[in-house]
Amino acid sequence: MEFEVLKTSVGEWLKGTGPESDIVMSSRVRLARNLAHYPFVGRASETERSEIEGFLRSHLKKTSVGSRLEYTNLGGLEDLDRQFLVERQLISREHADATGARGVAIDPTEQISLMINEEDHLRIQCIHSGLDLEAVWSQIRGVDEEIEEVVPYAFHGQWGYLTACPTNVGTGIRVSVMLHLPALVITRQIDKVFRSLHKISLAVRGLYGEGSQAFGDFYQISNQITLGRTEDELIAQVADVVPVLIDYERRAREFLLQETERNVHDQVSRAFGILRTAQTISAEETMQLLSRVRMGVLLGLVDDLHVSDVNKLLVRTQPAHLQKMKGVDLDTKDRNIERARFLRSYFESGSPDDN
Amino acid sequence: MFHITEVEDGGVRELHLCEDHARVYLNQAEADSQQEDSDIPSGPLGVNQTAKELSEIDQLFCDMCGITFFEFRNQGRLGCPHDYVQFEKELEPLIANIHGEVQHRGRRPRRRKSFEGEPLPESTEELTSVIGMRKEIRHAVEAEEYERAGKLRDDIQNILHKWNAEASRN
Numbered sequence: 052m053e054f055e056v057l058k059t060s061v062g063e064w065l066k067g068t069g070p071e072s073d074i075v076m077s078s079r080v081r082l083a084r085n086l087a088h089y090p091f092v093g094r095a096s097e098t099e100r101s102e103i104e105g106f107l108r109s110h111l112k113k114t115s116v117g118s119r120l121e122y123t124n125l126g127g128l129e130d131l132d133r134q135f136l137v138e139r140q141l142i143s144r145e146h147a148d149a150t151g152a153r154g155v156a157i158d159p160t161e162q163i164s165l166m167i168n169e170e171d172h173l174r175i176q177c178i179h180s181g182l183d184l185e186a187v188w189s190q191i192r193g194v195d196e197e198i199e200e201v202v203p204y205a206f207h208g209q210w211g212y213l214t215a216c217p218t219n220v221g222t223g224i225r226v227s228v229m230l231h232l233p234a235l236v237i238t239r240q241i242d243k244v245f246r247s248l249h250k251i252s253l254a255v256r257g258l259y260g261e262g263s264q265a266f267g268d269f270y271q272i273s274n275q276i277t278l279g280r281t282e283d284e285l286i287a288q289v290a291d292v293v294p295v296l297i298d299y300e301r302r303a304r305e306f307l308l309q310e311t312e313r314n315v316h317d318q319v320s321r322a323f324g325i326l327r328t329a330q331t332i333s334a335e336e337t338m339q340l341l342s343r344v345r346m347g348v349l350l351g352l353v354d355d356l357h358v359s360d361v362n363k364l365l366v367r368t369q370p371a372h373l374q375k376m377k378g379v380d381l382d383t384k385d386r387n388i389e390r391a392r393f394l395r396s397y398f399e400s401g402s403p404d405d406n
Numbered sequence: 407m408f409h410i411t412e413v414e415d416g417g418v419r420e421l422h423l424c425e426d427h428a429r430v431y432l433n434q435a436e437a438d439s440q441q442e443d444s445d446i447p448s449g450p451l452g453v454n455q456t457a458k459e460l461s462e463i464d465q466l467f468c469d470m471c472g473i474t475f476f477e478f479r480n481q482g483r484l485g486c487p488h489d490y491v492q493f494e495k496e497l498e499p500l501i502a503n504i505h506g507e508v509q510h511r512g513r514r515p516r517r518r519k520s521f522e523g524e525p526l527p528e529s530t531e532e533l534t535s536v537i538g539m540r541k542e543i544r545h546a547v548e549a550e551e552y553e554r555a556g557k558l559r560d561d562i563q564n565i566l567h568k569w570n571a572e573a574s575r576n
Contacts, residue, residue, distance in 0.1 A: 085487060087487055087530035087533035087534050088533045088534060088536040088537065088565075088566070089486075089537065090470075090471045090485055090486040090537055091471075091483065091484060091485060091486055091487075093481065093483045093485070094471050094473055094483075094484075094485035094486060170483070192513075195513075196516055199515050199516055200516070203530060203533050203569050204515055204530070205487035205530050205533075205534065206514070206515050206529060206530050207487070207490055207491070207510075207529040207530070207531075208510070208529055209508070209509055209510060210490050210501075210510055211510030211512055211514075212510075212512075213487040213490050215483045215484055216482060216483050216484070217484070217497060217500060217501050217504060218504055220490070220501065220505075220510075221505065221507075221510045221511075221512060222510070222512035222513065224512070276504075276505045276506065276507075277505065278501065278504075278505040278507050278508070278509075278510060279505050279506065279507020279508070279509060279510070279511055280507070280511060280512070281511050281512050281513075282512050282513060285512075
């Protein structure tokens with residue numbers, strides 16, 4: 052894979068375009084699928100894992116979608132390169148950290164990625180910028196149907212598509228939408244919102260990491276149930292709640308502007324000030340500050356900066372991206388220095404090395 | 407990541423599970439503990455078994471991949487597609503607990519359209535039986551029963567060819 056090209060570009064989900072992209076960062080659907088004639092990945096021998104990888108790789112090439120994708124053998128990559136793919140949301144952290152035969156096929160726009168030998172034999176992912184679940188579903192459905200013609204998926208009349216973990220069985224679908232909700236965080240309404248989401252069986256996670264704390268006010272909302280409902284119903288369950296959350300966030304932003312404009316303006320300006328002048332800065336602090344600045348841009352409190360710039364910086368200041376740009380491995384301390392240097396030069400020269 | 411410490415008769419057991427797997431594990435643990443303080447007779451939900459019955463369930467194993475129910479409970483992951491058939495009775499209450507439903511209503515494999523009057527296969531169990539046949543081949547080779555091993559290889563090829571033929575005929 053041409054990582055040299057990727058390192059100064061950002062993927063589809065950070066373009067900052069698409070409907071409601073002031074609040075909705077991205078829409079994603081993934082499908083969990085397994086071959087009928089092999090044990091699940093966790094139970095497969097080393098030989099079987101290689102056979103599964105070989106089988107899927109060769110059969111995916113027979114599909115029109117598969118022939119457009121670029122395949123990367125993850126076992127043959129450096130840790131840094133795997134981390135780089137995690138930061139771009141093209142593979143999961145588990146997939147990066149696993150051992151044995153495994154790989155990922157990615158399309159040039161980074162909308163589609165096919166993970167081979169993750170927890171399931173095949174994980175199909177499709178991601179678009181903004182709120183675009185219907186288009187994502189229609190695209191991933193097409194990919195799934197094409198693969199299904201050449202690959203025998205494990206299927207059972209009662210249980211549906213069979214998965215290694217019973218939490219995914221049935222449709223094998225995970226529908227998620229990533230939202231930027233800074234005003235709900237500032238006005239302390241976010242916990243209330245999450246409690247009500249849990250009540251309707253929706254899960255909330257941070258941008259990076261499993262159920263961990265969300266850095267920078269970015270939250271992923273996704274379905275938990277996968278069995279007993281159709282894909283359309285499960286997508287609607289997530290899609291129906293998003294406009295409500297958008298409305299809450301917009302109202303909270305308006306409230307902040309009306310009631311505390313000076314405070315908000317002050318917070319945004321200070322965040323921007325730190326990003327432009329810091330000499331050392333952690334990834335977490337950078338995300339928090341970029342989140343504030345992103346809100347400031349959208350509220351018209353920051354000039355000369357676009358939402359897409361902030362989105363790009365969110366990924367390009369991640370540890371593996373920084374190191375790939377610099378071309379050397381850096382420890383945490385040096386990364387924090389390099390991150391601050393990168394941010395200063397970015398804001399001074401107005402994104403010098405962008406394409 | 408969830409770190410769960412189980413205190414058992416024999417000592418302490420540490421488990422490290424991701425959120426989803428922890429949910430499976432804890433659901434099962436909840437079902438286990440419910441049976442302890444309940445004297446309702448054993449029901450279809452599998453939450454009222456005695457400790458003896460539970461330990462018997464733990465010893466159940468899959469004919470294809472060999473995973474025991476105990477191993478599944480520890481890892482939160484099944485061994486192969488056949489487990490859903492082999493452990494159906496044990497899995498059903500767990501799945502009902504997670505999803506609130508026990509019948510798939512979503513998409514079905516498209517290629518499995520019936521042809522020439524043959525009914526639509528309800529599952530891919532025949533293909534999954536290949537997993538057990540590969541194991542038999544290994545045993546046959548160890549026992550130097552090469553003829554049997556060769557026959558099994560042919561059987562596997564036939565099953566895969568049959569699928570390919572069906573797949574290409576829709």
